[in-house]
Amino acid sequence: MKLHDIDDRVHVLDTQTDVWSVIREITGSGLQEDAFYVCDIGDIVRKHKIWTSYMPRVKPHYAVKCNDSLTVLEVLAALGTGFDCASKTEINKVLSLGIEPERIIFANPAxxxxxxxxxxxxxxxxMTFDNEVELHKVKEIFPEARMVIRIRCDATVAQCPLGMKFGCNPHTEAPHLLNVARSLGINVVGVSFHVGSGCKDPPVFRKAIFTARQIFDYAATLGYNFNLLDLGGGYPGxxxxxxxKIAETINLAxxxxFPDPMINVIAEPGRFYVSSAYTLACSVHSIRAVNVEDPVTGHNTVNYMYYINDGVYGSFNCILxxxxxxxxxPLKKTTGNKFYCSSIWGPTCDALDQVIDQxxxxEMKLGDWLVFENMGAYTLPVASPFNGFPIPKVHVIADENIWMLLKDIFPLSESHFVIGNTPANLRLGLDINSTDTWSLPALPITIPVCGNGGIIEEHVLEFVGPIE
Structure with missing residues (x-):
C-alpha cells in the first residue's frame, strides 16, 4: 500500500473538536488565503451505519463518480461496501486499493x-446494458460477462434526472433486448434502474421494484434465472x-x-455517503458596493457583491x-441584526462565474470567510483550475473514536493517520511528531448516529468483520 503524503493523511482530533472549530483554527492562523475543504470521515462512517440499519438487505455499491477521493474510497472499502464504476479509470482506482473485482459493478450502459x-x-x-448495440459489443469482447438490464423509471422530482440518457423502456424495449441477449447466448443475471440523483419522490422506488419483478418473471419464460436486483442511486445526503421514507418504501416493496432471500439486492448511493462529509471555506478577497434604488421607498440602498476564491469553474460547478x-x-458570528442584499461571485474573469445571485x-470585510456545507458530492471531481485559480485542498479529519474503529481495517492502516490535535498539523501539514498523549477510549466504542440521536456500540472487529 502506497504511503500517503503527509498532507493527505487523516488528522486525528479529540472529540471536543468539530469541523467548524477546525476551520476557525486554520483561518485564524493568518497563513491561509486559498479556499479549502474539511472532510470529516466520521460522517461517512455514520452514514454507513444509517444505511445498514435502515436497509440491511441492500448492499451499497458506492458511486465512485460522485467523489473519487482516495481517502473516501479507502474508508468505504474498509467498511465493506462495493463500488459502482463507470470507466476503466474508476475501475483501476478501486482495484489499486486491493479490492476484489467481485465488489465492482461496471454500471455504465454505454x-x-x-x-x-x-x-x-x-x-x-x-456490467449493465440498455441497448442492443451494447449486447453485440459484449458478445464480441467479453462473452462471459454477467449482464444487468437497466430499465427506465423516473422520479417525478429529482435533483438530476437521468432517464433521458439511460434506461430502456421496461414494457416495449426490455423484452426485445432480453430475447436478443438470449439468442446471443449472453448471461443476463438481473435488473437495474436509477430513479434520478437526489430523488424526492420515495414512492417511485416501489413502482421501479414492481416493474423489475415483471422483468424477472418475463426473463424466466426465456430460461433465465435472475439473481440480482440493483436499486441504483437517488438517496439524499x-x-x-x-x-x-425511501428505506421504508424499498423494504416493503x-x-x-422479492421475498426470496437468495436474490442479491444492491444499490449505488453516492451523495448519500459524501455530501455532508465535506465543508468548504472561502475567503472574501474583493468587494463591490452598488447603490440601488428601492422600488418601494424610492431611497437608495447598498447592495454588496462579494468575490470569493472559488467559483463555478471550481467547486461550485455543482450549481451548473x-x-x-x-x-x-459567515464564519464570524455577528451581534447586529442588519443584513444587506448581497451576491457572491467566483474569482474568474467570466461573468457566468456567479455562486449565489441573491x-x-x-456586511462582510476583506479577508472574512464564508462557509459552505454539503459540498462533498459532484464538486471536486469536476473542478478545474480555470484562470489559474487552484482547486481547494482537502484537510481530512476524524475523531479518536473513528480512528480506533478504522486504523487496522484493510486497506487502512496506522500510516494513514496523523495523531495530534495541534492546529499546525492542519494549517501546514508538517508537524506529525505530536507529543500529545491521550487516554484512549475503551472498547466497545460509541459512535453517535446523525439524524436520530441514537448511539451505536460496536467493537472494531464486529463492525465489518474480516476482509480477505
Whole structure:
C-alpha cells in the first residue's frame, strides 16, 4: 500500500473538536488565503451505519463518480461496501486499493470497447446494458460477462434526472433486448434502474421494484434465472435530510415483490455517503458596493457583491452540473441584526462565474470567510483550475473514536493517520511528531448516529468483520 503524503493523511482530533472549530483554527492562523475543504470521515462512517440499519438487505455499491477521493474510497472499502464504476479509470482506482473485482459493478450502459476489454482483463464481469448495440459489443469482447438490464423509471422530482440518457423502456424495449441477449447466448443475471440523483419522490422506488419483478418473471419464460436486483442511486445526503421514507418504501416493496432471500439486492448511493462529509471555506478577497434604488421607498440602498476564491469553474460547478442549492454562512458570528442584499461571485474573469445571485448577509470585510456545507458530492471531481485559480485542498479529519474503529481495517492502516490535535498539523501539514498523549477510549466504542440521536456500540472487529 502506497504511503500517503503527509498532507493527505487523516488528522486525528479529540472529540471536543468539530469541523467548524477546525476551520476557525486554520483561518485564524493568518497563513491561509486559498479556499479549502474539511472532510470529516466520521460522517461517512455514520452514514454507513444509517444505511445498514435502515436497509440491511441492500448492499451499497458506492458511486465512485460522485467523489473519487482516495481517502473516501479507502474508508468505504474498509467498511465493506462495493463500488459502482463507470470507466476503466474508476475501475483501476478501486482495484489499486486491493479490492476484489467481485465488489465492482461496471454500471455504465454505454461503454467504449476499450473499457469493456479492460473489464475483461481485470476480471470485472458484472456490467449493465440498455441497448442492443451494447449486447453485440459484449458478445464480441467479453462473452462471459454477467449482464444487468437497466430499465427506465423516473422520479417525478429529482435533483438530476437521468432517464433521458439511460434506461430502456421496461414494457416495449426490455423484452426485445432480453430475447436478443438470449439468442446471443449472453448471461443476463438481473435488473437495474436509477430513479434520478437526489430523488424526492420515495414512492417511485416501489413502482421501479414492481416493474423489475415483471422483468424477472418475463426473463424466466426465456430460461433465465435472475439473481440480482440493483436499486441504483437517488438517496439524499445533505445535513437535515433522511433516507428513512425511501428505506421504508424499498423494504416493503422488497418484501412484497422479492421475498426470496437468495436474490442479491444492491444499490449505488453516492451523495448519500459524501455530501455532508465535506465543508468548504472561502475567503472574501474583493468587494463591490452598488447603490440601488428601492422600488418601494424610492431611497437608495447598498447592495454588496462579494468575490470569493472559488467559483463555478471550481467547486461550485455543482450549481451548473448537479443543480445544487448553495447556502453561504459567515464564519464570524455577528451581534447586529442588519443584513444587506448581497451576491457572491467566483474569482474568474467570466461573468457566468456567479455562486449565489441573491442572499441576505451582514456586511462582510476583506479577508472574512464564508462557509459552505454539503459540498462533498459532484464538486471536486469536476473542478478545474480555470484562470489559474487552484482547486481547494482537502484537510481530512476524524475523531479518536473513528480512528480506533478504522486504523487496522484493510486497506487502512496506522500510516494513514496523523495523531495530534495541534492546529499546525492542519494549517501546514508538517508537524506529525505530536507529543500529545491521550487516554484512549475503551472498547466497545460509541459512535453517535446523525439524524436520530441514537448511539451505536460496536467493537472494531464486529463492525465489518474480516476482509480477505
Amino acid at each position: 461503454k467504449p470497447a476499450s473499457h469493456i476489454r479492460h473489464a475483461f482483463a481485470t476480471g470485472v464481469d458484472l 445533505d445535513h437535515g435530510t433522511s433516507i428513512e 422488497l418484501d412484497d415483490f 452540473y448537479d443543480h445544487q442549492k448553495i447556502i453561504a454562512q 442572499i441576505l448577509l451582514p
